[in-house]
Structures are given as structure tokens and as C-alpha cells.
Amino acid sequence: MSVLEVRDLDLYMEDEQILDDVNISFEEGVVQAIVGPNGAGKSSLAFSIMGLKGYRDVEGEIVYDGEVINDLDVSERSKLGISLGWQEPARYEGLKVRDYLNAATDDEENEDVSRDVLEKLGMDPDEYLDRAVDSSLSGGERKKIEMASLLAMEPDLVLLDEPDSGIDVSSLERIFDSIDYLVERDATVILITHSERTLEEANYAYLMCGGSVIDDGPIEDVGMYFEDKCLPCETKNIPQKKENGRYEN
16 A cells, blocks of 8 residues: 655756656555665655655645645644654754653653663663764764654654665664664655665665656666666766666666
8 A cells, every 4th residue: 555655746946857757656564765876866855755945846746645745844744754864864962862852752751762762773871861962973873863763753654865874884783673663663664775785675666867767676676777777877867768668878
């Protein structure tokens, strides 16, 4: 069953077309990936789905749980259960991890959830709860704390923009464990990536190039095509002529 559909989506920014006739359907409770080279439009698609400022003025439809959500702002989409994990998590000077995580729960006075989600990410609550969510934390620490926040929210649909960016192997495995946890709770997870390792966590993938979806299928097929054709391609984000059902260099 499709929980999210993107229909004929176009996005223009300063007279430049960023997304071109994007059509994608995301299944409920499944990990799916949007893969492609840098500049392919992957993050722009995620930001459009989330309804971020500058990405809401789209042509086409974004349909969530059977309802068109184009007119909803980011806070309204968040209330529907849609969440976004950033490639570079924000820094909040002076805001403690405790308050950041407690704000993600329905009961801000109950610290048990905050402790539990930190432990799921392999982080000692006693070490981190009173630290600030600022530059004193490494990029990997902030990414795991952001992931802990997403777990605390219990979202229905999660967009993760380059979840492997800036973190070590052990931290990445914790992120992947958290994705498994979300799916166990019937959440839909959408991975935005150009990493073959991250792609392996998905069940199905869409390949983007030049703002368009040019292929989709099982991760083995899409991953092999991305590695063989997209990575060495000298015409980045210029889709080539399609032959035999696939785009060729």
C-alpha cells in the first residue's frame, strides 16, 4: 500500500528547473532509497516532500495517506507524522541534549524516552543529556542525537538525507539499527544517498539524474547500474539516450 505518492512534480528555483516530472510511490513500512550523483535533485525532492521554505512552490502533487498536502507547511506535515533527518544536523547553542530530546516526545517532563533513544544509538545518557547540541559535539555525535530525536518522535514517514555523511563505521551501524527499529514500528523510511553501502539497507531504489527519475527497481539492479554507469559518467546529471529500458552513456 502506498503511503506517499509524488505525481508529475516539477520544481523551479530562480528560473532553473530543479525537479522534472518526478513520479514516485513509496510503500508503507518499507525502506526505499533515492540514489544518484551529487546535484541530481535527491535532497530537493526530500525538501519538497517535507515542505521546507523555498521548496513548497511546486507543480504536480504530493499525496500523503490519500490526501494532497501541497498547501501544508512544514509544521503541519510534521504533525501528520513526516520527519526529516538532515545531512548536516543543526547546532543549537545553549540547548541541552536533554531538552532537545524531551521536546520530541509527547511528555516533555518524562526523561525515560530520551534515555532510551540515546541508548539505542549507543550513547550514555549520563554523559550526553547535559551537553549542549552545539559545536562541542562531533558531526557523528550530532547525527546520532538527531536520529535519537527522530526515534522519540515515533514518525510514520522518515526522510534521511545522506545518513552516512560525516560519521564513522560504528556510528553508521547504529544509524542502520535505528532504521530497522523504525521499520519494526511500521514506519516508512526513505534514504537519500549516493553511497552504495547505505543503498544496501533499502528494499527498493529510485535512480535520479538531472532532476528526473530515470530508473527504479531492486537495489541490486539499481546499485549495479549506478556503479557501472553513473559514477564514471562524464556528463553528470545529463541523462543520456534510453536504450533497452535503461539510460546508457
